Amino acid sequence: MAYLTPFTYRKGESMLHLLDVRCKFFIICLLSMSMLSAHFLACCFYGLILFFFFKNSGLKMLSTLNHIKYFILLLFFIFAARALIVKGDILFSFYGLSITGQGLKEGILVSFKFFLVMITGVVFSSTTKPSCVKNAVQWFLKPVPFIPEKRVAIMISMALSFIPVILNQAHDISDARKARCADLQKNPVKKIIRLVFPLLKKTFLSADNIVLAMESRCYSDDRTGPEFIPSGREIYFLAASVILSSGLAWL
C-alpha cells in the first residue's frame, strides 16, 4: 500500500471539493500573484481565510506540517538569508555577520508568504483530482494557437499521477540501501547519486511500460473531451477572490 501525502487528492464533499476546477485554478493564480505585494496584516487575514478552508477540506494541520517539514526548513534558510542580507538598523552582530530589524521583518514576511502559497497549493491539490487539473489546463489552453492542448493536458495528468509512484520507488530504493548500511556513508553527494541512478532507471522503465499500456488501450490525442460539473457557487467564489486579491495587493 502506498503512502498518502498532503498533496494527494482525497475524496470529500467540502465547498472546495465541489467547486468547478476552472474557478479554483483561476482563484489560486489570482491569489498567489496578489500575495507578492501583500503586507503582513493582509497576509494574516488571508491566512485566517485559508485556515478555514483548510479545516473545511478535512486536512490535518500537524500531519501536513510534518509532511512539508523540509519545505519549512527551506523557509527558515530564506528567513535567515533575508535577515542577514537586508540592510538596516543592526540589532546584533556576530563573526562579522549582522542581523537587521528590517531584515528580520522582511524575512518573516517573505517566509510567511511562501508558507501561505504552499498551504494554498496543499488545499488545492488535496481537493482537486489530477484529472480535473488536466481538464482545466486543457480548457485554458484551448484558445491558444499552436499548442496541442490535449497532449499537454495528458502529460500534466500523467506527471501528477506518477509523482506518488516515483516517490514510493524512491522510498523503496532508500529503504533497500538503508538495509545494507548505506547510512554509514556520510558523503551527501555519493548518497544522492546512489539514490538517483536506480530511481532514474526505474522511472524510465516505468515510462516505457506506460507508453505500451496506453497504446494497448488505443490512446490518441483525439479523445472524449473533459466534463466540468459546476456547483453553482463559482460566481460567489470568483467575486470574493477578486475582492480579496485586490485587498491583498493594495492594502
Place this chain on the structure above:
Amino acid sequence: MKKIIEISAVSHTFDDGYVGIKNISLSIFKGEFIIIAGKNGSGKTTFLRHLNGLLKPDSGCLTVNGCDVKTNLIQTRKTIGMVFQDADTQIVGDTVFDEVAFGLENLKFNRAKINEKVTSVLKNLNLFHLKDRAPFTLSGGEKRRLAIAGVLVMDPQVIVFDEPFSNLDYPGTIQVLATIIDLNRSDHTIIIATHDVETVIYDATRIIIMEEGLIKEDGAPADIVRLLESCGIKEPCSSKFGLGIQPWLT
C-alpha cells in the same frame, strides 16, 4: 468453435539482434483458456505483445477476426485487451473511475455512455466502492482487478494476461484468479503467460510451452502436464503425487 486469432510463421528479432520469437504458427478459438508457459526469456511476453499489435512481426502474418493486425490496429486493440505484468505502470488514471474510463475516452465514447459502462464494469468486478480512490493506494489484488476493469470496459473478445499473479499475496491471487475464471465463463477467450502454471492449469483448456522463442509443446493440459518439468516449468504438486490436475481455487 469460431477462430479469432490466426498466426502464421511469425518471427520477431529486436534491434540488438536478440531473437524474441521464431516462426510461430497457431490458431486461437473463441472461449479457449490458454496458458503460455515457459522460462524467463522464452519469448512469452514478446509473443503476447504481437497479439495486441504492440510489436510488429518481422515476417509472417497475424490476423484477428480475419483482419491483418498491422493494418487494423484500433480494431485489434478493441478485440484483444492486454493486462500487463506490473499494474502500477499500466494505470494512468488518478482515480479508479478515471482509470477505467481511459480506454473509452480514447475510443471517443460520449460522456454518458462512458459513465454507464464504467459503472457497470466496476460493479461487476466489485470495485465500485473504490471508484474515487487513487489507484496507487489500492492493494495488489485490487490494482490487478482495476487493470482488468480498464481492459474489460472496452468489450474485448480476448483478454491477454502477462504474469497476472506476480507479486500478489494469497488473497490477491484468489481475487484475480476468480475474476479470470468468471471472464472465461462469460465467453471471453483468456490467454495467460506464466511460468507458474499450478494456479490456472485446472481451468485451462490448452497449454502452449515456449522455449527460446519457439513453440515446444501445444496441447491439452492433461497431455502436457508431465512434460512441464523437462521444459523448466514446475509441475503442479497434485500431478507429481499422481492425483492428476486438481483445482487451485477450492
